[in-house]
Amino acid sequence: MRLPPFAVDVLLAIGQAVLVVMLGPEAHVVGWSTLDGRGYLLALLVIVPTMFRWKAPLLVCLLTYALWTLYVAVGYWPVVTSFGPMLCLYTVALQKSTKVTGLCAGLLAAIWVYGGLVSEDNVSMPSPLTVASQAIGINALVWRMGYLARRSAELARKTHAEQHERARRAVAQERGRIARELHDVVAHHMSVISVQAGLAKFVFDSDARTARTALGTISGTSTEALEEMRRMLRVLRAQEDDGVVPDAPMPGLARIEDMTDRVRAGGVPVEFRVTGTPRPIAPGVELCAYRVVQEALTNVLKHARHASATVELHYHRDRIEVSVTDDGEGVIPDRVRSDGGHGLIGMRERAKLYGGTISIGPRSAGGFAVRLTLPTSARAAPPGDDVTE
Incomplete structure (x- = not known):
């Protein structure tokens, strides 16, 4: 169980008090x-202010320094209460800028040296050079520890x-993929x-055969749409580690002819041509x-x-090309331009995902054309990767 910060500080204060009780009677041994x-x-x-060091690190640090200076000035052994000021310096280094921390470290070193100056008559006291070296070395070490801890915390937050x-972008891209599939x-x-x-409805009374064909x-x-929707739902519900594989294959090139037959039945004459040698291609492509x-x-339609x-499908050695051309007006209606781009943008996003290129626009001879080129070795770009068309 992780203790709250204040509880940790209370325990540290108790530890300092125990240290005072243990070392206080031994002060005379070192003069x-x-x-x-x-x-x-x-x-x-x-000791007491150190329990509130997280509330106001700089204020508590300066207050502790002042009280420690008074303690040293009276002539008591600085080592007995030196843990509190160093703890405050560490806290400031953990939360404040390097400039502020450096000033606090220098001030603590000055107080340390002052403790040596007011005790020059103490024969057990180290030389001023030794005291200065201790003051600089120990406080620099404390400052460095706080600085490294702060940098580690910043790095952890940044990471x-x-x-x-990355997770947000992955979710957004997955939502976009699902939206394209649904569309x-x-x-x-x-x-x-x-x-x-x-x-x-139009020929129901006059041409029963045509009506039956339409029905x-x-x-x-509708059956095919339901099958595709069920397949999508199975994919979405399947967990990556549960081994669930949709029992219906994803639509591929082999089903384009069925699609053209369906559109032809809808009243649009469609011709489907294949050139090159058909071969297995990655399912995603x-x-x-x-x-x-x-x-x-x-x-x-x-x-x-x-x-x-x-509709033309061309198999090349390292790529496939598909094109859909018509001899209509060759203009994208306004409602298609203003529908949020789900169709046209969706086609471009799919091509981009697999490193392909796509051109969409009117033909010079009249009508409209969509031409897609995809590398047959392509894999879907990982979330966050940029693919140049």
Whole structure:
């Protein structure tokens, strides 16, 4: 159990009092006056303020110095009560600036030397040079100990603050990642469901076959959305050390064709082309590419309904490239620009996370294009790392 600071100071004061009682009667052995009633009273006055050193370190230090000077001036052995002044110096060095501490250390050394000067007739007293050396050496050691303790405490506080900041950034980045995942899952699937629901309602009485097809698309899309949401929840609930692995794989490049089929069913003609030799790629890179394509097609579905789109996947030796182009108006609607940037910023953040590059904008020939390049050896950048696009 850790004692409160005041309780520790009380115990230290009691220890000083015991030291006075033990050494006081021995003062005559080294040529000093034996403590009498007045001597014990002055020794007690030197000790008592040290119990309040944490309340006002500098004030208590100066008061203790003054009382110790009086004690020494009367002719009592300084060693008996020297612990209190040195304890006060240590406390000041622990809490105050180096300049203030240096002044207190110099003042204590001067009092120490003064004790030697007022006792020159004491044959047992060391030479002035020895006294000065002791005063400087011992008090410098006490000051240094307090200084190092203060620096250690400052370093500990700084380290704690940095750890707290890193944890805060990690939490913020994780929230951003979750927000991007939720946006991608919900925005895409709900866009498809909304379009298909509108189509089914429009042709429900006149074209039962088209209505049934739209309802089937709604069913499949909603089921896939639920599966992805469940997978995300399992990942979030899983602990790093419990060995829980989601039983549903993350969406990847193999599911882009299914996505294009779903968008095509929503009324947007979509062509999907693959060039190069398909090969296994890191799951995180595949998910990044999948989400970017998903967001791009969602924007086509929402804002370029009468356009046609092309999705191209290129496998290169050390990278993959995916592009989504359409022949619509080629302008980002105002509501997309002002929605907080969840879609467009999310695509850029995903590319940045895996060290890739992305371009988003209108095409010179008309329409809109999203082009993403990702290194196939990429790993997600650790929280706090800066990745240059």
